[in-house]
Amino acid sequence: MRSRDCFADGTVVISGAAQLPMSTRLPDYSLANLASRVAHEAVADAGLDPADIESTLLGLAPSALAGVDRPEYWIADGLPAPKSLRGRVHTAAASGLSALRLAAAQVAAGKARHVLVVAVDLADEASALARMVWQLLDPLTERSLPVNGITMAAIQATGFMASTGCSEEDLALVPVKNRANGCRNPFAQLRAAVTVDDVMASAVLAHPIKLLDGSPRTSGGAAVVVSNRAALPASAATVAIAGLASRAGTYPMGARMVAANSSYVDGADLRAAAARAYRAAGIGDPLAELDFAEIYASFGVIELISAGALGLAGSASAVTMLREGHFGPEGSMPVNPSGGATCGNPISATGLIRVIEATEQLRGSAGDRQLSSARSCVVAAVGGAFQLQEVAVLRA
């Protein structure tokens, strides 16, 4: 039996990637058109013919977002190889990265040489976003409270501030960094820099979360081709999937904010998932051995919790690393050089967009946002209210 480190030999690679510039609305596209566009572009980017695709996976968050129940039946027709559709993965905002994990498993198991992963969202397709978020919650213990995506982040932020001693201004440094990065990303939805003063002066949504702390409502699409390296020409521009892991922490929020389990505030579930992915990839010291990170974080506090849990701050705190500029594009550990979800957050696709941004960096094709050193990285995504963590380690 091959062990978890079967990904460490570079057999499973990303061979193609495509995304569209994100926007609040993409009025020229239906959900099916959007999926078709990015899927065909990713296959072309891999230098493959549609007939080469032996499996297709969709990463789609709740049906309520699409306004269509089981949207896979609608989307399939326009895909490059519709008969190869093997199913839809749904783990909320982690859907794209979860689907990538299954694609990698199919390639590693020898069930397909090339697997296409597609993730799309049209933010204005459904009017029920708030209701969908409400569905995250336990109907007996949580729904009676005024909880939504913003107030959940506020609970997380107050807990994080209490445990680390950081300030609201510290939290504001995350969107300031990310919005500056987004100015160099042609796919970003928000491409204007902001200052700490701008963030602090923006409307308080739920203390301490302010309008500019969070990600926008976004439409967008992404697609990636996962291949067996042996099935590609030697000249193909590939990125190796060196480690993968996930971990569910599905207890109610309150049960994850106590002494025995404080993963909602300290990211313990993400830390455990990362440990598995790092072990598979042979990473012992992530701060020393990785060059950058693309982390799904819909609010600044989530980026800080995640960076610490992923070991990107070493023995220092993530807040200290951020204050000292280490997480900036010129720092020792750039975090979200694309601008991250702060600059565009199509929920189904956001995890896969992190993979694509990492892939472009590792290929050296990230344009104005290209880092000076990009040979290996970690990608992470969160599903629901910190209920599922997905981690991938990628190498050039």
Place this chain on the structure above:
Amino acid sequence: VPSSVHITGMGVATASIPNYPMEELIADALDRALAMSALELSALDGIVASGNDGDEGLLSPLLRAEAAGAAGREYLYMTGGYCQAVAAAASIVASGLSARVAVIGWGTGVPVVDENETMSADPFFLRPVGATPAQMRRLRARALGYEEGGDCEKSATSARQDAAVSLILASGEPARGVVTLTDWRSGFRPYLPAPDDLDPASWRREILPQPFDGFDLADVEEPGLSQWMQSAVGLVACLSTLRDKGAASPRWFVEEVGPLGQSMTALALECVS
């Protein structure tokens, strides 16, 4: 990479609505599968779940995951048929990403989301004419019945029960009497099949080797369950038959799901008694 994956345990739990919470059904099905495998929950390193998130008015991939034993484990949720999730789990085990995985499916007989039926139709072609999944299944059953003389009423069975199903998949050496999953294949046809391509048998011929030797849903149909859970419960019945009688050469179990049967997954099962 191993060529096969073993099914070491299985469990089914059903209840007439609304006597039993879905979480209890899920936990019962998992407990039974673990007991048959002589395993504790701690022996599992992954959970693959199968369900339809629109049916229950919940973000069921995450809210039901705790009952499915996912906390602290690798987790994946698939929205297609149950066998599609089994195929996904088989790839995960065969790849070495996980060594022991429970595949847990659940379905409610009475979807609680009001708009679910109309949401299930293509917004451009089918929703304007009021098509729903149940109506589409009946239309197809009528067409097949007209052409083949089949039993339309049986094909149009409506849902009345909640159900949960669990299988335990594992790598390693097979023990006698354990069913081995030697292959898994899927096929999909785009949204609107041509009028002359409504017969699932034609689709089966495309994705399966010939001659076909296996079970199909007609052998194991359980009146009262949703179409969603028919294949899951049917698969367990098929596995029980194989364990009792054995089959030295693979027999295929075929699942067909989707409003128009667009998605088909086939599992090759073998058991040397």
